[in-house]
Amino acid sequence: PGFNHVSELGKSPGYILAFTYAGEPEPHFKFSCGRAEELLREYLPNKLANVTYEPTKCASLTIALSEEIRHLVKQVAPPWYKLLVNVTIGNKSKDETVDIAVTSQCLWDPHSSSQYVNETLFCVVLVHAVYFE
Numbered sequence: 001p002g003f004n005h006v007s008e009l010g011k012s013p014g015y016i017l018a019f020t021y022a023g024e025p026e027p028h029f030k031f032s033c034g035r036a037e038e039l040l041r042e043y044l045p046n047k048l049a050n051v052t053y054e055p056t057k058c059a060s061l062t063i064a065l066s067e068e069i070r071h072l073v074k075q076v077a078p079p080w081y082k083l084l085v086n087v088t089i090g091n092k093s094k095d096e097t098v099d100i101a102v103t104s105q106c107l108w109d110p111h112s113s114s115q116y117v118n119e120t121l122f123c124v125v126l127v128h129a130v131y132f133e
Contacts, residue, residue: 029078031129036073040114040125043072053121058089065089065125073127084128092122 047065051058066085073083116123 029080031077031081031131033129035076036127036129037114039072039076040069040127043069044114044116044123044125048116048118048121048123051118051121053089053091053093055091058121062087062089065123069125069127073129077129080131080133081129082132084126084130086126088124090122092117092120 047068051061066087069087070083070085073085077083114125114127116125
């Protein structure tokens, strides 16, 4: 037995969400890009304000940030969405001019990126919420 209503999610741990074979979610169950962007605008400055760019440190930081962001956004994502999080951190040196373009060609919402810049680094986050039933 299953159920198709999100408000019942978590109330009955023995139940599994039933497949509806719909190609897209019902309008009131769509992913809110605006809410995810709000979370990232609050999260990134708090997490990166005092971080200085060090290549080895930032390599492991990107992994940690992507996991934390995925868990953060998952709290506001409706069921049946798979989240893909890509975090890019680079050097923003005062001595060197660094031009970088981070792009992603997708068939979903093009407004799904967030960025943060401090004195020594830049961070670009792409979050894609893919409806998957």
